[in-house]
Amino acid sequence: MNDVRVVAAGDAALVAEFDDRIDVSVNRRAIAVAQALRHASLVGVRDIVTAYRTVTVYFDPLRVDAAELEGQMRAAAAVEPDARELDGPLVHVPVCYDAAFGPDLDVVAQFAGIGVREVIDLHASREYRVFMLGFVPGFAYMGTVDLRIALPRRSAPRTAVPAGSVAIAGGQTGVYPSQTPGGWHIIGRTPLALVSLDRSSPSLFAAGDRVRFHEVDRAAFEQIVRAQEFVP
Numbered sequence: 001m002n003d004v005r006v007v008a009a010g011d012a013a014l015v016a017e018f019d020d021r022i023d024v025s026v027n028r029r030a031i032a033v034a035q036a037l038r039h040a041s042l043v044g045v046r047d048i049v050t051a052y053r054t055v056t057v058y059f060d061p062l063r064v065d066a067a068e069l070e071g072q073m074r075a076a077a078a079v080e081p082d083a084r085e086l087d088g089p090l091v092h093v094p095v096c097y098d099a100a101f102g103p104d105l106d107v108v109a110q111f112a113g114i115g116v117r118e119v120i121d122l123h124a125s126r127e128y129r130v131f132m133l134g135f136v137p138g139f140a141y142m143g144t145v146d147l148r149i150a151l152p153r154r155s156a157p158r159t160a161v162p163a164g165s166v167a168i169a170g171g172q173t174g175v176y177p178s179q180t181p182g183g184w185h186i187i188g189r190t191p192l193a194l195v196s197l198d199r200s201s202p203s204l205f206a207a208g209d210r211v212r213f214h215e216v217d218r219a220a221f222e223q224i225v226r227a228q229e230f231v232p
Contacts, residue, residue: 004033004077006070009056012046014066016055016073022143022171026053027131031208032081033073042072050207051132052141088130088209093175093190095124095166095213096221101189104154108168108185111151122146123166123187123213128173130209138177138195140205145173157183164189166213173213177203191216191224 005017016033019026034050037057044063049056059069097120099105109116128142135141144150145168153169158181161167165176167184176182177194190213194204205211216224 004074006073008066011066012061013056013058014070014073016057016077018053018077020053022052022131024129027129028081028086028208029077030055031086032079033076035086036076036079037073040072040076042069045069051134086208088206090127090210090212091205093166093192093211093213094216094220094224095188095190096216096218097123097188098218098221101165102187104167104185105187108149108151108187112148114148119149119187120215122149123168123173124215128211128213130205130207130211132207133203133205136176136178136180138203138205140174140203140209140211142173142211144171147171151185153183154185157181158186161186162189164191164194166190188213189221191221191228193228 003018007015007017009015018029030050030053033055034048037045037048044060045057046060047058055073057069057073097105105116105119109119112119123145126146130140130142132141133139149168150171160179161176161182163176163178165186166188167174167176167182167186169184174184175190175194192204195202
């Protein structure tokens, strides 16, 4: 497997690029390379970041020979990844698809030519993969959604999307971990805290995780919120 492309991103980062598509096997390769490089504990490497199809290695140019690092990245990319070791746990996410939490449900339904009930069923009917985290801490880019509800991003982003908002854009779905501007279509909200410094791993999600969304009503939503508030 020698189809990796390694390019420089300035004088202190190298990027390993794989096939240009949203694909589970491609993402597994990126995660495998990142894990191999982390386990190697390379001197002078500052950070290793995975994305859908890339691995970016940030390093100290005064301590690292870029050509040698590129060779190490290519060597890691040549190893066939083991899917059993690269797919994370299944994370269950409760979602309330109440109209107050999903202001774009009607828009999605009109785009798909179906009812709101079917939009909810389609979104909650499949298992998603966390391809990467980014945008803001804890935001997981997941895919892929049913093509019938894979509408493009909003033409005018919102200036403030509430924390916990579940949204879709294109073939992706995700959950906003904090209030932030955003241009995805909001179809519901989860009561879960997606980022917490009280956990050993602050983010609820990690690249490679599998995710299932489960519908809950407003009463169950509020109950989960209260339960989290009183966790010691």
